[in-house]
Amino acid sequence: MKRSRLFHILTYVAFAAFIGWSFVTGREQGVAVWRNFTTFAVTMLKLLPPAFVLIGLFEVWVSRETVERNFGHASGPLKYFWAVLLAATTVGGTFVAFPVAHALHGKGAKFSAVLAYVSCASLVMVPMTIIEASILGPKFSIVRLLVSVPLVILSSSLLGRYLDRRGYLLPAGKEGAS
Amino acid sequence: MQALYAAAAVSLLVSVVVDRKRTWQALQVTVRKLRRILPGYLHLLILLSFVLLVSDAMIVRLLGSANPWLGLGAGLAIGSITMIPGFISYPLAGVLVEQGVRLMVVAGFVTSLMMVGVVTLPVERAYFGTRLALLRNGVALLIALLISVVMGLAYGEWA
Numbered sequence: 404m405k406r407s408r409l410f411h412i413l414t415y416v417a418f419a420a421f422i423g424w425s426f427v428t429g430r431e432q433g434v435a436v437w438r439n440f441t442t443f444a445v446t447m448l449k450l451l452p453p454a455f456v457l458i459g460l461f462e463v464w465v466s467r468e469t470v471e472r473n474f475g476h477a478s479g480p481l482k483y484f485w486a487v488l489l490a491a492t493t494v495g496g497t498f499v500a501f502p503v504a505h506a507l508h509g510k511g512a513k514f515s516a517v518l519a520y521v522s523c524a525s526l527v528m529v530p531m532t533i534i535e536a537s538i539l540g541p542k543f544s545i546v547r548l549l550v551s552v553p554l555v556i557l558s559s560s561l562l563g564r565y566l567d568r569r570g571y572l573l574p575a576g577k578e579g580a581s
Numbered sequence: 582m583q584a585l586y587a588a589a590a591v592s593l594l595v596s597v598v599v600d601r602k603r604t605w606q607a608l609q610v611t612v613r614k615l616r617r618i619l620p621g622y623l624h625l626l627i628l629l630s631f632v633l634l635v636s637d638a639m640i641v642r643l644l645g646s647a648n649p650w651l652g653l654g655a656g657l658a659i660g661s662i663t664m665i666p667g668f669i670s671y672p673l674a675g676v677l678v679e680q681g682v683r684l685m686v687v688a689g690f691v692t693s694l695m696m697v698g699v700v701t702l703p704v705e706r707a708y709f710g711t712r713l714a715l716l717r718n719g720v721a722l723l724i725a726l727l728i729s730v731v732m733g734l735a736y737g738e739w740a
Contacts, residue, residue, distance in 0.1 A: 411620045418627050432634060439630035447622060449582060451615060453589035459611030460592050463603050494585040497701060498622075502614065505708040522721060525695040531671070538675040539687070546735045547688060550728045558720045566713065574710050 454499040474512035482516045483556045490523035500524035515563025522555045624703035632663045644682045652686040660693030689729030696721035
């Protein structure tokens with residue numbers, strides 16, 4: 404833990420030094436990196452607080468039984484339907500999907516459901532797919548979804564089974580109040 | 582984004598009305614979780630701000646290679662490194678198609694862009710552990726390749 408903290412701090416210092424040096428010497432690429440950084444930092448700062456408010460509420464209000472019934476060991480194939488539906492409506496894509504997936508798993512969701520959710524959260528977002536169809540044509544979107552979603556479900560199920568058999572554990576120390 | 586804020590606000594309001602104490606607990610969970618993962622997101626941002634230096638023109642040149650396998654390889658490689666949100670990547674995909682890049686290459690590119698993220702690994706590792714993060718990304722890359730192959734068949738680009 405201590406070592407990773409040192410690594411974090413060193414990264415920040417190195418980055419700050421690089422940016423500072425770029426500004427002083429007027430290196431355009433460094434300045435462009437800084438512009439990218441601030442643009443995405445603002446996006447992230449807007450996106451994460453409401454997402455984590457919802458995750459906090461989820462941790463406190465949604466019972467373990469509900470999650471287990473729908474995404475847990477007794478849940479059956481319908482869990483993939485819920486996972487895809489949840490993914491399609493997750494705003495913010497992958498950035499938000501990881502913490503949500505972690506919270507779901509913490510409440511008893513199987514690996515297979517969690518993995519299907521995470522992968523689909525970036526693949527089947529509704530607003531994004533509408534943009535896609537309007538730019539590349541509906542046929543492109545339909546082929547992409549028809550191929551990717553079944554493959555994601557199949558691979559998540561296989562990967563989930565493998566992880567269950569190994570008794571894989573997610574990194575400790577980030578469990579929510581459950 | 583607005584939908585997210587609306588959902589969070591409404592849920593928070595309902596929660597406060599029903600039980601003030603539990604709402605307070607929920608917000609503590611929010612702050613705690615956010616603080617734990619912030620270094621991961623900060624690393625992601627730093628990596629991302631370097632990666633985005635790659636220009637659209639460069640991507641068009643690499644993906645538009647005359648050899649479909651070369652273009653596909655470049656598409657998958659670039660797509661895997663970078664993590665560009667859909668609202669930026671689809672206009673770029675439109676430009677690629679206009680420039681004559683095959684749809685199968687575009688399909689592999691956008692899919693790996695969405696599903697595979699070396700840049701997002703700092704965050705994914707923190708939640709899933711290194712092993713699962715790598716496994717998931719490997720499988721996702723394979724899926725991107727398969728989608729590309731099928732897209733090539735659907736549009737008759739293999740002939």
